[in-house]
Amino acid sequence: MTSLLPRTALATFAALGLMAGSAFAQDYPTQPITFIVPFSAGGPTDTVARLVAQAMSDELGQQILVQNVGGAGGTLGAGQAATAAPDGYTLLLHHIGMSTAPALYADLPFDPIEDFEPIGLITEVPMTLVARADFEPETLEELVTYIQENGENVIYGNAGIGAASQLCGLLLQDALGVRMTEVPYQGTGPAMTDLLGGQIDMMCDQTTNTTTQIQAGEIKAYAVTSPERLDNLPDIPTTSEGGLNLEVGIWHGLYAPAGTDAAIIERLTEALQVALVDETVITRFAELGTAPVTEGQATPEGLAETLSSQIELWGEVIAAAGVTAQ
Numbered sequence: 001m002t003s004l005l006p007r008t009a010l011a012t013f014a015a016l017g018l019m020a021g022s023a024f025a026q027d028y029p030t031q032p033i034t035f036i037v038p039f040s041a042g043g044p045t046d047t048v049a050r051l052v053a054q055a056m057s058d059e060l061g062q063q064i065l066v067q068n069v070g071g072a073g074g075t076l077g078a079g080q081a082a083t084a085a086p087d088g089y090t091l092l093l094h095h096i097g098m099s100t101a102p103a104l105y106a107d108l109p110f111d112p113i114e115d116f117e118p119i120g121l122i123t124e125v126p127m128t129l130v131a132r133a134d135f136e137p138e139t140l141e142e143l144v145t146y147i148q149e150n151g152e153n154v155i156y157g158n159a160g161i162g163a164a165s166q167l168c169g170l171l172l173q174d175a176l177g178v179r180m181t182e183v184p185y186q187g188t189g190p191a192m193t194d195l196l197g198g199q200i201d202m203m204c205d206q207t208t209n210t211t212t213q214i215q216a217g218e219i220k221a222y223a224v225t226s227p228e229r230l231d232n233l234p235d236i237p238t239t240s241e242g243g244l245n246l247e248v249g250i251w252h253g254l255y256a257p258a259g260t261d262a263a264i265i266e267r268l269t270e271a272l273q274v275a276l277v278d279e280t281v282i283t284r285f286a287e288l289g290t291a292p293v294t295e296g297q298a299t300p301e302g303l304a305e306t307l308s309s310q311i312e313l314w315g316e317v318i319a320a321a322g323v324t325a326q
């Protein structure tokens with residue numbers, strides 16, 4: 001369409017628009033920020049989010065509210081964040097599920113790359129194979145045999161298709177060549193409640209959600225999915241020590257909706273990097289078996305590179321497991 005305005009006026013308007021945007025970004029944030037967490041309160045993603053939110057809030061001088069939007073393995077919450085206003089006041093804190101969802105959902109309500117601006121990586125959390133306290137197997141070897149002999153009679157809790165807990169379960173069943181009965185929750189917070197109550201037999205969940213219960217002897221832990229044993233759970237062997245080829249780490253990132261002003265992204269990246277060297281964050285992460293990523297990884301480039309390489313990797317792994325998008 002041909003513009004009716006002379007070029008100089010258009011150039012002026014464009015410059016004013018840019019200036020307004022930059023001025024808006026210069027004052028940012030001027031109101032509370034919301035972190036959408038695509039799983040229930042009380043789970044591992046929520047735990048990471050609340051620790052990071054508090055430290056970033058201190059740095060930004062604005063309240064950061066955590067909004068739990070569970071369902072469909074985290075895709076409902078991510079979809080809601082994708083369509084939020086790109087004003088820097090609604091962000092998404094999500095994990096590896098951003099990279100597995102494209103291979104698991106035919107009709108995904110968002111594009112993990114096109115619909116978001118990456119702010120930075122946060123942490124990579126190991127997982128633990130855990131069971132209710134009175135579950136019969138005592139060792140990882142006995143657990144493997146038990147699952148292979150009891151298959152669908154083993155009740156496995158997860159946070160829905162695309163969740164880390166479901167992904168780990170997929171890899172476990174694939175490694176053992178057997179199918180268990182999976183029970184999906186809105187997050188592994190509520191799944192842990194049922195594990196503690198004995199309503200489900202086991203799950204594979206992140207140390208940010210299982211450490212406390214393992215240390216209290218309230219659930220059984222058979223293995224950690226990290227290459228080496230964890231300082232906070234030194235008595236728990238690695239999966240490889242038990243002869244199980246199942247190593248997986250759950251990386252977490254912070255995102256803004258696509259179109260968010262670059263100056264706002266820069267301010268958020270700065271605040272994230274400050275949060276990740278905060279003593280409280282470092283100490284609590286360590287108690288829960290994890291650690292913040294380096295400053296170089298807590299960048300838009302660090303997250304973008306991880307996301308794109310992981311989408312490719314998990315697409316291949318999921319296809320090789322014979323799982324098709326639904």
Ligand code: MLT
Pocket residue numbers: 039040042043044045046095097158159162163164165166186187188189206
């Ligand atoms: C998962 O992917 O299993 C989630 O991390 C569970 C949660 O955070 O509640």
